[in-house]
Amino acid sequence: MLATFKIGGVHPPENKLSAKEGIKVLPVPEQVIIPLSQHIGAPATPVVGKGETVKIGQLIAKAEGFVSANVHSSVSGKVVAVDNYIDASGFSKPSITIQVEGKEWEEDIIISSRLECNITYTKDEILKMIADAGIVGMGGATFPTKVKLSPPPGSKAEVLIINGVECEPYLTSDHRVMLEKAEEVIVGVQILMKVLGVNQAIIGIENNKKDAIEKLQAITEKKIGIIVMPLKVKYPQGGEKQLIKAAVGKSVPSGGLPIAVGAVVQNVGTALAVYEAVMKKKPLIERVVTITGKSVKNPGNYLCRIGTPISKLIEAAGGMPDDATKVIGGGPMMGRAMTNIEAPITKGTSGILIMSGKEGIRNEIKTCIRCSKCVSACPMGLEPYLLRTLSENGMLEECEKEKIMDCIECGSCSYTCPACLPLLDYIRLGKGKTGAMIRSRKK
Amino acid sequence: MNTLIISPSPHIHGGDSISKNMYGVLIALIPAFICAVIFFGLGAILVTLTSVVACLIFEYLIQKFLLKQTPTIWDGSAIITGVLLAFNVPSNLPLWIIVVGALVAIGIGKMSYGGLGCNVFNPALVGRVFLLISFPVQMTTWQLPEAFALLPDANTGATPLALLKEAFTSGRPVSELAINYKDLFLGNNAGSLGEISVLAMLLGFAYMLIRKIISWHIPIAIFATIFVFGGILHLIDPTHYITPVFHLMTGGVMLGAIFMATDYVTSPMSHKGMIIFGIGIGVLTVVIRIFGAYPEGMSFAILIMNAFVPLINRYFKPQRF
Amino acid sequence: MNTILITVISLCAIGVVAAIILYFVAQKFKVEEDPRIDTVESLLPGANCGGCGYPGCRGFSETVVKSENMDGLLCPVGGAATMSAIATALGRNAAASTPKIAVVRCNGSCENRPHTNKYDGAASCAVVHSLYAGETGCSYGCLGCGDCVSVCKFDAIAMSTETGLPVVADENCVACGACVKACPKGIIELRNKGVRNMRIFVSCINKDKGGIARKACSAACIGCGKCFKECSFEAIKIENNLAYIDFTKCKMCRKCVAVCPTGAIHELNFPPRKQVVPTVETKEE
Known part of the structure; x- marks a missing residue:
């Protein structure tokens, strides 16, 4: 019996169309748009001006405040604009546009792909390197990694959990990273263990990625303290709290952080980025992105430079299908639909999913029959049917009492609802408003 | 390129739908219907058909002309109400009475609250209890079963529970009652047309569990409570109180626990709440059967517990993470 | 006949007893409230829209009566007319406001x-x-x-x-x-x-x-x-x-x-x- 989390969860069709496709390198485009806010927290402040030439890996915007991340140029060339661009959701956001010229790398970056596994740096040095490299959580939440690796005073990490779950249907980028960059990921894990001062790391992988499990198990056999743990396939196992429950059996209390039970969770993509930042001095300028969809000609996994327009990636996979109705950044359960496919790939883009025809259209909404399937599906033990009504009616105090802030927005409720109600739409709205209410109360 | 569609996540749906669940319940009711036809013949078909058609017509009329909604009669819920109402009445009930029952079930039991999803009480049971109180004679004149006869003789008799009640009130020891468990299991006994066969009910239960239409909590809680509570009474005084197995296998316990108490709209939302709900029904059923005026208590027990559902939902929250 | 009589008498008796109890309870637990709140509330439109920023017309009335002057208090629904009516009722001057x-x-x-x-x-x-x-x-x-x-x-x-x-x-x-x-x-x-x-x-x-x-x-x-x-x-x-x-x-x-x-x-x-x-x-x- 494989481990998994206890409450709720669903099992959507996996549709991992690109699982067998190796990582290909996407050609560098003529122009990249690098957003200054690719992370949760304050946008970075630009340190280059229009007309300046930059190298690959050069710092172009500095982190602003504690919860923020550096931004580096992913190409070499000339800055043509430090301006706003229209992002994937249609809002104007500050960004730096660079016209690509040449292929000049920043000097201290080691370009060779030789495996370096001798960690000679101290904890603080590593932490600084991670911060300098602008690494954020690569699973999609884009929380600055340096912040996550600095536990608040008084709390001590006991175990590092590496998220190789990839429970979202369709997405395969983490899967391919684990297969093709297994050694690098493991070194990354060792670096993370050193930073946190823990001697145990668990790599949680869902059992639908047997090849990755075997490969990592073979490597970690000789490494002390790293365990590869196959997990039962169940969504949303990639949720931090769910993964901790599945891996170590501990429940993070409501409103608490994983560190409350001594755990720190990092994505495999982040582990790879940490390896590259520390051992190769390479900042976060590229990432593996899955391009997939049932009508996409060549679904695959591409190593893309940050800032590449999404349309280039779609072209590489055989172009936009004629009947495409929806383009989603991320997976089908938690990804965001996009209005603008000229928007760039960012640090948090784990995949691009194209849906066609009816697939992209929601079912007709019926009335709630109180079947309680949403309650059974909720991995946080909430009552989505109730939260939806409360938040639709603006009853925020009640929402708070019913623990709306615990919602992880996984979408299991909307996915199961036989009446096809937009449960999560309203819950997310209510969660936002309730959060604002709680914050204003503290002031 | 088409205009892109934007919607909030999730972008996929599990494909479950209200009608899938409703028709699933109807499929689960087929074995019971077959049993009814085997033992009660044409009468069972007529009563069921009348009830379903009447429910559909009333639902359509009320939605179209009173509530001014787009009628949704084919979502399956009105058909279920019709079938369950028919399954809760004797097979020789005059057809006009069943039409009245259907009107009460759909009109008062369901539509007066605003339609599917809003009602507090199980519509079929509202109709049934209304008929039981308004037409007590017709509603308790039971056709005796006669296997594989299309038009069985008009022999009427008492249900096992009525016999028990009679014995109980007249002071005769219940242990003298002749109980044929095989007949009870297969359905060869008098009673409402859908409740006679335990076997058919259990088949339906298994089907609904496999299809994940219902969870096990409510029926199992009811069975366990009746067994335990009835068992305690039986152990105290076996001459006075019958074995709990008899309670489980007679009357509407099976039909009620599996098909009526698990009605989505009128049952609690959390698993804890479901178990409390089931225990309440079990206790009330035994209490009504043994100490009440009616030989059968399932319908009343479910309706009473229906009234407590909002309260249960308020105080029995699902297990939080 | 007897049954009817008994029923009527007993019901009346219960009613009388209950009324007496209610009377004393009401006396005992009486909450003193400024009668002007009722006056103000009766002047308000009664839509309970919350447009004034207070919980309903009652809440607004309480605030109006409690406040020394009526600065910043406006029933947006009733407008200046209502406010001047309230001011007159309370013997104060209403601030003019543009519709x-x-x-x-x-x-x-x-x-x-x-x-x-x-x-x-x-x-x-x-x-x-x-x-x-x-x-x-x-x-x-x-x-x-x-x-x-x-x-x-x-x-x-x-x-x-x-x-x-x-x-x-x-x-x-x-x-x-x-x-x-x-x-x-x-x-x-x-x-x-x-x-x-x-x-x-x-x-x-x-x-x-x-x-x-x-x-x-x-x-x-x-x-x-x-x-x-x-x-x-x-x-x-x-x-x-x-x-x-x-x-x-x-x-x-x-x-x-x-x-x-x-x-x-x-x-x-x-x-x-x-x-x-x-x-x-x-x-x-």
Whole structure:
């Protein structure tokens, strides 16, 4: 019996169309748009001006405040604009546009792909390197990694959990990273263990990625303290709290952080980025992105430079299908639909999913029959049917009492609802408003 | 390129739908219907058909002309109400009475609250209890079963529970009652047309569990409570109180626990709440059967517990993470 | 007969006993309340809309009675008339207030502002707003799901099927401000009602640069500043590529309307242009 989390969860069709496709390198485009806010927290402040030439890996915007991340140029060339661009959701956001010229790398970056596994740096040095490299959580939440690796005073990490779950249907980028960059990921894990001062790391992988499990198990056999743990396939196992429950059996209390039970969770993509930042001095300028969809000609996994327009990636996979109705950044359960496919790939883009025809259209909404399937599906033990009504009616105090802030927005409720109600739409709205209410109360 | 569609996540749906669940319940009711036809013949078909058609017509009329909604009669819920109402009445009930029952079930039991999803009480049971109180004679004149006869003789008799009640009130020891468990299991006994066969009910239960239409909590809680509570009474005084197995296998316990108490709209939302709900029904059923005026208590027990559902939902929250 | 008699007598007896108990309980647990609260409440419209910022008309009445003067207290529904009635009842002076009305500052009709994508989700502006910029290229304009319509208690705002934008019914609007709060984009503003409902306002809140704004919507304010130059009363200011007309300073001369290149400045309820009489200007305070 494989481990998994206890409450709720669903099992959507996996549709991992690109699982067998190796990582290909996407050609560098003529122009990249690098957003200054690719992370949760304050946008970075630009340190280059229009007309300046930059190298690959050069710092172009500095982190602003504690919860923020550096931004580096992913190409070499000339800055043509430090301006706003229209992002994937249609809002104007500050960004730096660079016209690509040449292929000049920043000097201290080691370009060779030789495996370096001798960690000679101290904890603080590593932490600084991670911060300098602008690494954020690569699973999609884009929380600055340096912040996550600095536990608040008084709390001590006991175990590092590496998220190789990839429970979202369709997405395969983490899967391919684990297969093709297994050694690098493991070194990354060792670096993370050193930073946190823990001697145990668990790599949680869902059992639908047997090849990755075997490969990592073979490597970690000789490494002390790293365990590869196959997990039962169940969504949303990639949720931090769910993964901790599945891996170590501990429940993070409501409103608490994983560190409350001594755990720190990092994505495999982040582990790879940490390896590259520390051992190769390479900042976060590229990432593996899955391009997939049932009508996409060549679904695959591409190593893309940050800032590449999404349309280039779609072209590489055989172009936009004629009947495409929806383009989603991320997976089908938690990804965001996009209005603008000229928007760039960012640090948090784990995949691009194209849906066609009816697939992209929601079912007709019926009335709630109180079947309680949403309650059974909720991995946080909430009552989505109730939260939806409360938040639709603006009853925020009640929402708070019913623990709306615990919602992880996984979408299991909307996915199961036989009446096809937009449960999560309203819950997310209510969660936002309730959060604002709680914050204003503290002031 | 088409205009892109934007919607909030999730972008996929599990494909479950209200009608899938409703028709699933109807499929689960087929074995019971077959049993009814085997033992009660044409009468069972007529009563069921009348009830379903009447429910559909009333639902359509009320939605179209009173509530001014787009009628949704084919979502399956009105058909279920019709079938369950028919399954809760004797097979020789005059057809006009069943039409009245259907009107009460759909009109008062369901539509007066605003339609599917809003009602507090199980519509079929509202109709049934209304008929039981308004037409007590017709509603308790039971056709005796006669296997594989299309038009069985008009022999009427008492249900096992009525016999028990009679014995109980007249002071005769219940242990003298002749109980044929095989007949009870297969359905060869008098009673409402859908409740006679335990076997058919259990088949339906298994089907609904496999299809994940219902969870096990409510029926199992009811069975366990009746067994335990009835068992305690039986152990105290076996001459006075019958074995709990008899309670489980007679009357509407099976039909009620599996098909009526698990009605989505009128049952609690959390698993804890479901178990409390089931225990309440079990206790009330035994209490009504043994100490009440009616030989059968399932319908009343479910309706009473229906009234407590909002309260249960308020105080029995699902297990939080 | 006997049964009926017994029933009647016993019921009466129960009634009498209960009444006596109730009387003493009511005496014992009596809550002293300022009788003026009731008086004030009876003067209020009783819509319990919350437009005043207090929990219903009762809450407002309590605040009014408790407060020393009536500064900042206004029932937006009843308006000045109600407030002066309350002031008279309480023996105080009511502060004068100008009647206001909700104004929708977006002219992004389907024609002016072509759709660039299609929304398929919960029909609520707030949900759309939390998700993305909207169905058109303009990230400031009306989302068209009608949150303002659903919060209006006075039937004063409705979505036009023609333009897809909300339209305020002058005669119904009481300026309670519910729609202002409901609009996630902040399009609706309470402005002076104006003499004979005449109003001039910039019907756009797009802060993008002119070119971007124009590309998204042909009726957008592009911040060109022509109106600013034309205005002789310093009523117009331009900030973040957007013109705003200060209604307290505007003299309703309508010169800005004429010069606006995109037609973003709207005039409402004015007589046809040629019959403009200077008296209109002088009347306005």
